[in-house]
Amino acid sequence: MLAANILFYNQKDVAWSQYGPYWREIRKICLVELLSPARMEASKHIRIEEAYSMVKSIRVNCEGRKVVDVHSQIYGLTRSIIARMVLNRNYFASNSKEALEFKEIGTEYSHLLGVINFGDFIPYVGLLDIRGYKRRLMAARKRMDSIIDKIIQEHQEKTTGVSTDASIDFVDVLLSLKNNKDYQHLSMDSIKALVIDMLAAGTESSAVTIEWALSEILLNPWVQEKAQQELDHVVGRERKVEEADLPQLKYLQSIVKETFRLHPPGPVLVPHESTQAVQVTGYDIPANTRLLVNVWAIGRDPSNWERALEFSPERFLNSNIDVRGYDFELIPFGSGRRACPGLALGLASVQLGLAVLLQSFEWSLPSSHEKLDMSEVFGLTLPKAVPLHAIATPRLPHHLY
Numbered sequence: 560m561l562a563a564n565i566l567f568y569n570q571k572d573v574a575w576s577q578y579g580p581y582w583r584e585i586r587k588i589c590l591v592e593l594l595s596p597a598r599m600e601a602s603k604h605i606r607i608e609e610a611y612s613m614v615k616s617i618r619v620n621c622e623g624r625k626v627v628d629v630h631s632q633i634y635g636l637t638r639s640i641i642a643r644m645v646l647n648r649n650y651f652a653s654n655s656k657e658a659l660e661f662k663e664i665g666t667e668y669s670h671l672l673g674v675i676n677f678g679d680f681i682p683y684v685g686l687l688d689i690r691g692y693k694r695r696l697m698a699a700r701k702r703m704d705s706i707i708d709k710i711i712q713e714h715q716e717k718t719t720g721v722s723t724d725a726s727i728d729f730v731d732v733l734l735s736l737k738n739n740k741d742y743q744h745l746s747m748d749s750i751k752a753l754v755i756d757m758l759a760a761g762t763e764s765s766a767v768t769i770e771w772a773l774s775e776i777l778l779n780p781w782v783q784e785k786a787q788q789e790l791d792h793v794v795g796r797e798r799k800v801e802e803a804d805l806p807q808l809k810y811l812q813s814i815v816k817e818t819f820r821l822h823p824p825g826p827v828l829v830p831h832e833s834t835q836a837v838q839v840t841g842y843d844i845p846a847n848t849r850l851l852v853n854v855w856a857i858g859r860d861p862s863n864w865e866r867a868l869e870f871s872p873e874r875f876l877n878s879n880i881d882v883r884g885y886d887f888e889l890i891p892f893g894s895g896r897r898a899c900p901g902l903a904l905g906l907a908s909v910q911l912g913l914a915v916l917l918q919s920f921e922w923s924l925p926s927s928h929e930k931l932d933m934s935e936v937f938g939l940t941l942p943k944a945v946p947l948h949a950i951a952t953p954r955l956p957h958h959l960y
């Protein structure tokens with residue numbers, strides 16, 4: 560694919576690289592070095608700080624029952640978490656020239672990756688580059704390259720060896736692995752491509768999920784009531800909810816599962832391909848067959864789910880169905896060897912984000928939006944067509960904001 564080739568340094572990242580020895584090595588770096596349980600633990604202060612910075616900003620903006628732009632708040636949260644974890648710098652909370660350039664180029668990347676390029680299917684159309692698509696890709700990559708080069712240079716100047724210190728970010732870790740004999744394929748281009756991959760993959764999916772969850776909660780007020788009763792019971796109103804509370808919040812976890820079922824952030828998994836000929840339930844599948852898995856349809860299929868179109872977190876309370884890729888009726892993170900390596904981070908960000916929003920505020924619809932628009936935009940991800948706005952009423956003592 561032309562876009563992935565140009566934007567990700569000849570597909571040197573993990574998401575766009577073909578299965579093989581290179582992908583195996585880079586995938587191992589993601590799982591063992593970047594998104595490991597130890598790194599999750601070391602970075603939990605970032606998630607908490609950013610979650611409560613969002614609460615503070617909503618608290619200021621909801622004064623006098625003003626309508627809150629919930630969409631921007633949630634996207635701000637997930638972008639800030641990932642930028643701090645990857646770069647140790649929150650580009651998204653700043654309005655510096657550098658930060659604005661970074662945000663602009665990020666938007667251009669998402670746009671270019673979402674475009675259908677006929678040259679990917681008809682080679683001579685690609686050679687002509689009639690619509691200037693290739694030129695635009697090259698320009699975007701050049702701009703991104705100079706930003707990432709600068710970031711890497713700054714990190715190289717400060718790197719004096721990596722410890723498990725909480726201030727260590729993904730760029731530090733990747734630079735420290737460059738001469739590691741276990742990772743012989745790791746080049747400077749791989750590092751740049753991985754940095755872009757993490758920033759892109761780590762933001763949108765988590766934000767989209769929190770926004771859908773809160774939208775469903777607004778349509779089903781008894782869900783909000785039950786989730787807040789659980790928060791009051793497990794955490795109380797005299798302290799703020801933390802990541803350590805999440806395992807006890809079973810109803811909140813069920814809300815997140817139910818949101819993944821009805822609104823999977825990746826509605827159709829990244830295309831998979833059979834590496835060899837196989838037989839599946841009596842059908843012969845030749846090698847190199849492209850497989851598209853429609854997770855969205857699986858989640859709404861009445862042969863898998865009772866009252867399939869109803870939002871009912873209760874269905875998960877006494878069920879062992881999980882999102883980790885073993886229960887094929889619910890696979891928002893995919894399944895098998897290409898399944899999402901960011902599952903733990905994605906889940907923690909979504910559950911914590913939702914928990915702080917529900918503990919800190921009572922949510923209601925503005926009278927002008929009584930009919931909440933639940934239309935979807937279908938693409939690489941599945942965001943709401945109309946960004947969520949709502950009224951937030953504080954429900955904790957003043958000193959906790």
Ligand code: HEM
Pocket residue numbers: 573574575586589756757758760761762764765768824825828829830890891892893894896897898899900901902904905906909
């Ligand atoms: C709610 C949050 C998230 C959801 C629902 C999600 C979902 C997915 C899905 C469906 C895939 C494709 C799996 C397949 O085709 O079988 C994927 C791949 C991937 N995700 Fe996530 N993701 C989330 C968060 C994250 C985060 C936080 C990161 C890292 C910072 C991340 C990094 C990746 C990468 C690198 C891949 C490509 C893996 C490969 O091709 O080997 N994701 N994700």
